Amino acid sequence: MSLAVFHGGIHTMERDTPQPETHDTETYDIVIIGAGPAGLFGTFYAGMRHMSTLLIDALPEMGGQLIALYPEKYIYDVPGFPKILAKDLVKNLIEQALQYNPTVRMGEQVTTLRYADAEQRLLEVITTCGTYYGRSVLIAVGVGAFAPNKLPVPGIDEFEGKGIHYFVKDKSIFHDKQVLIVGGGDSAVDWALELHERARKVTLIHRREGFRAHESSVRALHASPVEVKVFYELRGIYGNGQVQRATIINNQTQETEDIEVDAVLLSLGFKADLGPMKEWGLPIDKRTIPVDRDQSTPMQGVFAAGDIAGTTVKLDLITIGFAQAAIAINSAKTFVDPEAKLFAGHSSSMGGQGH
Ligand SMILES: Cc1cc2nc3c(=O)[nH]c(=O)nc-3n(C[C@H](O)[C@H](O)[C@H](O)COP(=O)(O)OP(=O)(O)OC[C@H]3O[C@@H](n4cnc5c(N)ncnc54)[C@H](O)[C@@H]3O)c2cc1C
Secondary structure (H helix, E strand, C coil): CCCEEEECCEEEECCCCCCCCEEEEEEECEEEECCCHHHHHHHHHHHHCCCCEEEEECCCCCCCHHHHCCCCCEECCECCECCEEHHHHHHHHHHHHHHHCCEEEECCCEEEEEECCCCCCCEEEEECCEEEEECCEEECCCCCEEEECCCCCCCCCCCECCCEECCCCCHHHHCCCEEEEECCEHHHHHHHHHHCCCCCEEEEEECCCCCECCHHHHHHHHHCCCEEEECEEEEEEEECCCEEEEEEEECCCCCEEEEECCEEEECCCEEEECHHHHHCCCCCECCEEECCCCCECCCCCEEECHHHEECCCCCCCHHHHHHHHHHHHHHHHHHHCCCCCCCCCCHHHCCCCCC
């Protein structure tokens, strides 16, 4: 099982992606696709209902949009929290989700979902790293799989994995390195602050003056040894089998500069894509899958919750995703085990052990 861990508020993977081909022969009661808030809460709920659970996400980090798009923003409309930072809500959701020891596969995009048997009781979930089997599936893919934004700059593709990074999976690889970070959001600023003590030098370039990051982080950045260069853009990456040099340009004066670097971290945000989901044979209407009142999709044994679920009243809110995940898991439980009750009782009566 590969688990994501928190490092100083930034949620990273313990090991490198892409992961090796997996050979998982277990048939899970439920395979949950997407580790955003709906998928994470669904994972907890499935554990509470004694369902063996596999959670898969294309990103190396859990949290969906909250981590990919707005980790440092406060959320004000999650019941029980007058306000909470998105990354803190995710931290709590992960703690809650992992307590029943689900299997977690991060950094794997689901490419195919289909039946493995003629009776349509066994579902086959194929990812970029392996094939898994489930008696039911919860689709909680939100607005689609996130992929990092890339730059059309010479050398970027050539040196991917040879000094060009989009995620920090292991901070130790930056030890004593000359690191160039590109970007002006929370992730770029947080990583500059996180890496400067370990690296020989950290330079951060941003094409504008203003940063889209938390005010206190930007203040800390300017007070740190990180060399911050605003109005600068990346023009080229060069090296000999490994990144050795970057050309940057001042977009105000058009002057270029060559700097020695061994590692480049591109923190340029993410784009979401429903991508291969369009081939799963499910109807997709306005980027959603139509669901019934029990969150079931037209595909037997397949349920949907969160932003992807096409309900009559459509509200893309975290709390709505939580409720839909609870309904979907209870429905999936009775699908997998027709003897089981839809409503197993209140968690407060279960002593944390579930039914
Ligand atoms: C800037 C911003 C601010 C917001 N503020 C609020 C707010 O204050 N309150 C509120 O209630 N809501 C807010 N929202 C909306 C909220 O974030 C979403 O409703 C919520 O994230 C949806 O959760 P989800 O679990 O359905 O999907 P997501 O959070 O989108 O997570 C889906 C996950 O599925 C993964 N995935 C997708 N496709 C695949 C695949 N094929 N294989 C593997 N994994 C896949 C993705 O990588 C992702 O991690 C905000 C949204 C944005 C963009």
